[in-house]
Amino acid sequence: MKEISINGQVREALGKKASKMLRKEGLVPCNLYGETKGENGLPVALSFTAPMSELRKVVYTPHVYVVNINIDGKERKAIVKELQFHPTSDALLHADFYEVNDQKDITVGIPVKLNGLAQGVRDGGKLNLSIRKIDVTAPYKQIPEILNVDVTNLGLGKAIKVGELSFDGLKLATPAQVVVCSVKETRASKAAAAAAAE
Incomplete structure (x- = not known):
């Protein structure tokens, strides 16, 4: 930090x-x-x-x-x-x-940064960030400035939840079922999917 x-x-x-x-x-x-x-x-x-x-x-x-x-x-x-x-x-x-202090755990909200181009976005979807910060618990010296989340493999209609993430030395205090980000379908992606089906 x-x-x-x-x-x-x-x-x-x-x-x-x-x-x-x-x-x-x-x-x-x-x-x-x-x-x-x-x-x-x-x-x-x-x-x-x-x-x-x-x-x-x-x-x-x-x-x-x-x-x-x-x-x-x-x-x-x-x-x-x-x-x-x-x-x-x-x-x-x-x-x-x-x-x-160095020994005592603290819980603090750290900003989330999404990295990579999601597969779902390549397929015409729209990437949505649902929460800007995730609460983490650790001694303050182990807490990073940002939490990097790789979205490269995130498909259309899919989401990443807090429970699917892990960061070295950090306990995640935000509930596991909270959605961090998702790729929503758009008109363009639905049209592309329909065309592919035909």
Whole structure:
């Protein structure tokens, strides 16, 4: 996975009013969930702020990054857990990060890339990508930037499901029956098939 760095500062003032003031200054309220657990056994969040100018490169991208967050001089590695946007303006309101390390498995959605010219497309069909990302589980250092799926032998009317795929060192967390891509019949392919039958 690619890595990217951002700077943050521990957030002292919490609450809606304080968050509004931060956003006016171009800062985004964030939480980092890590190894620390509270009395109830749930992860304790470290509240911090980061400049929108730096978060932009993490948020508005198709790539999945490991984020090196420097909070008041202490660096932590994390992945984006959840993002909250304003319902009308699409402005980023809040970001949650999840701390990662070399040993701990994480589950993250990785973009799918279809490779090759499908047999079904050669026969006049149309290739459809049904899901853009597949959830995989592994230590972050083993997770690739993209998942390559070979469609060369995919025939007309056929599909590739998650359960038919395997990638070295990765466990697939997306359900096995989910369709990744398929070749749909078109008018041209039906006409060609009818002509061949005659």
